[in-house]
Amino acid sequence: MATQNSQSELGTVISTMEGPTTIVFSFVIGSSKVRKGQFVKVKSDSGFVLGSISEITRANRYFERAESVAEYERTSPMTESFPVTDWEYVVANVRVHGVFESEGTNSIVRNTFPVAPGAKVLACEDELLKKFLQLDDNGLNIGKLQHHSLEAKLSMGKLLQKHLAVLAMSGSGKSYFMSVLIEEMLERKSEHGRMAVVVIDSHGEYSGFRATQYGKQTEVVDAKKFRIAFRKVSPQMLAEWMPEMSATQFRELVPIMEALRKERKEKHESYSLEDLMDRIEAEMADKKKDNVKRPLLAWLSALRSMRIFGPVDYPKLEESVTPGKLVVLDLSDVDNMKKKQMLVSYLCRRLFKLRKKEKVAPFVLVLEEAHNFAPEKAERQHALAKGPVVTIAREGRKFGACLCLISQRPVQLATTALAQCNTNIILRITNPFDIKHIGESCEGIDSSMLDSITTLRVGEALVVGEAVGSPIFVKIRRRKAEFSAKGKDLELIAKRFEEEKTKKKQDVEAFL
Numbered sequence: 001m002a003t004q005n006s007q008s009e010l011g012t013v014i015s016t017m018e019g020p021t022t023i024v025f026s027f028v029i030g031s032s033k034v035r036k037g038q039f040v041k042v043k044s045d046s047g048f049v050l051g052s053i054s055e056i057t058r059a060n061r062y063f064e065r066a067e068s069v070a071e072y073e074r075t076s077p078m079t080e081s082f083p084v085t086d087w088e089y090v091v092a093n094v095r096v097h098g099v100f101e102s103e104g105t106n107s108i109v110r111n112t113f114p115v116a117p118g119a120k121v122l123a124c125e126d127e128l129l130k131k132f133l134q135l136d137d138n139g140l141n142i143g144k145l146q147h148h149s150l151e152a153k154l155s156m157g158k159l160l161q162k163h164l165a166v167l168a169m170s171g172s173g174k175s176y177f178m179s180v181l182i183e184e185m186l187e188r189k190s191e192h193g194r195m196a197v198v199v200i201d202s203h204g205e206y207s208g209f210r211a212t213q214y215g216k217q218t219e220v221v222d223a224k225k226f227r228i229a230f231r232k233v234s235p236q237m238l239a240e241w242m243p244e245m246s247a248t249q250f251r252e253l254v255p256i257m258e259a260l261r262k263e264r265k266e267k268h269e270s271y272s273l274e275d276l277m278d279r280i281e282a283e284m285a286d287k288k289k290d291n292v293k294r295p296l297l298a299w300l301s302a303l304r305s306m307r308i309f310g311p312v313d314y315p316k317l318e319e320s321v322t323p324g325k326l327v328v329l330d331l332s333d334v335d336n337m338k339k340k341q342m343l344v345s346y347l348c349r350r351l352f353k354l355r356k357k358e359k360v361a362p363f364v365l366v367l368e369e370a371h372n373f374a375p376e377k378a379e380r381q382h383a384l385a386k387g388p389v390v391t392i393a394r395e396g397r398k399f400g401a402c403l404c405l406i407s408q409r410p411v412q413l414a415t416t417a418l419a420q421c422n423t424n425i426i427l428r429i430t431n432p433f434d435i436k437h438i439g440e441s442c443e444g445i446d447s448s449m450l451d452s453i454t455t456l457r458v459g460e461a462l463v464v465g466e467a468v469g470s471p472i473f474v475k476i477r478r479r480k481a482e483f484s485a486k487g488k489d490l491e492l493i494a495k496r497f498e499e500e501k502t503k504k505k506q507d508v509e510a511f512l
């Protein structure tokens with residue numbers, strides 16, 4: 001592995017059928033320090049050509065012909081009879097990322113001329129790599145770059161200016177990575193600019209932050225206590241939440257709602273869902289209107305049964321979403337999918353609206369299980385939150401509203417939202433459909449990287465996109481505050497269950 005600032009020679013560029021070209025070259029390895037994924041440099045006229053090793057091949061003339069190897073090995077191992085190790089050679093293929101112009105501008109430009117066969121390949125030292133990858137000393141430290149001692153400190157601006165997607169199969173470390181990123185966000189100093197983090201936590205994995213050193217900055221909102229002030233609900237929102245409503249029914253509803261709103265506003269009074277239902281009942285007393293009134297009232301009463309409307313919003317986002325704070329909306333106790341989607345839909349709309357008016361801090365909205373809230377293919381009644389999520393994806397970056405979509409089913413995630421994610425953090429994925437989809441939807445990933453995704457270990461990630469100058473593999477660092485997510489550790493749950501059973505039995509026996 002390359003050590004810090006090592007200028008060590010790794011090998012010599014060779015002439016092959018494929019290159020050197022401006023995009024690839026190969027070199028024969030003269031050092032045992034070479035690894036797949038490692039960054040290397042070759043001196044050229046204008047500076048240094050930078051690339052990363054995409055594959056390594058090991059060859060030996062002695063073992064090329066199957067029949068002779070089989071024949072020789074029948075009597076005694078070839079390694080004993082021939083100097084086979086002297087004939088082994090190793091070739092690395094390099095993908096070129098650009099040229100670092102050492103003179104004048106100190107910038108990275110596209111490579112327009114191949115490196116020379118015979119040129120020496122050197123390990124890329126950390127300082128150069130840092131510049132090339134546009135890492136930032138005050139950035140978010142997510143872990144270590146693979147094969148280098150460099151810390152992957154991503155610039156917050158580049159990472160969160162546009163949106164972020166974290167994609168991987170179940171159990172490969174998506175939520176763990178997100179917790180690491182949240183720690184970094186919470187530790188930022190205000191002189192470097194801080195954002196608020198709002199997490200829509202489907203499985204109660206983030207509420208543990210409250211019991212850590214970040215507890216003071218954390219607010220956990222139990223979804224059961226989440227309340228929507230009904231007077232802030234517009235007819236359009238109702239239409240979204242009652243997708244069965246026809247255009248005619250909507251036309252009837254709007255004036256009734258508007259009249260109620262106007263009347264109460266003049267009196268500086270609020271109104272509730274029940275008030276609206278009473279009003280509809282009164283306005284449509286005529287029997288002829290029954291076919292409009294009945295279904296409207298039925299849907300509204302279904303909404304009422306969700307118990308999410310109240311006189312005022314809870315939590316009050318203006319007070320909760322402040323710089324350097326974490327707000328977790330814990331949805332783990334809500335079973336009703338429609339209710340979850342309504343909460344997310346309202347939260348997205350409200351947050352974005354307040355952000356546009358500068359009433360809340362610039363924020364990152366982390367959406368776990370994003371494919372449930374912004375599905376690619378689903379009927380309207382199963383995608384109540386898709387509209388608001390896509391709106392933030394489309395327009396958010398102008399206002400400092402960043403989305404972080406987390407999903408183990410990238411294929412099912414709305415492409416309109418995914419396409420807006422300029423940085424992708426990809427952890428282990430083995431499903432070929434998902435791999436193919438990622439290859440198509442993420443720019444800058446080549447086929448050898450796609451192959452590597454299947455071999456990643458838990459906690460290893462490929463970072464591609466705006467946040468880095470070139471795709472990198474990162475070993476995600478350990479969390480500073482370890483806590484186990486609610487209901488995660490099966491062994492622990494099983495052990496505790498049994499212990500409690502035994503204890504109860506003993507108590508009963510002792511009593512008798």
Ligand SMILES: Nc1ncnc2c1ncn2[C@@H]1O[C@H](COP(=O)(O)OP(=O)(O)OP(=O)(O)O)[C@@H](O)[C@H]1O
Nearest residue numbers: 169170171172173174175176408458459476477478
């Ligand atoms: N970088 C890491 N370092 C150490 N352990 C890790 C790392 N990443 C993940 N793990 C371990 O792997 C386990 C699974 O990770 P995590 O819960 O983040 O997966 P996930 O992708 O969110 O899964 P799911 O799709 O089920 O939500 C964690 O409990 C943790 O113990």
Ligand SMILES: [Mg+2]
Nearest residue numbers: 174175176205
């Ligand atoms: Mg998870």
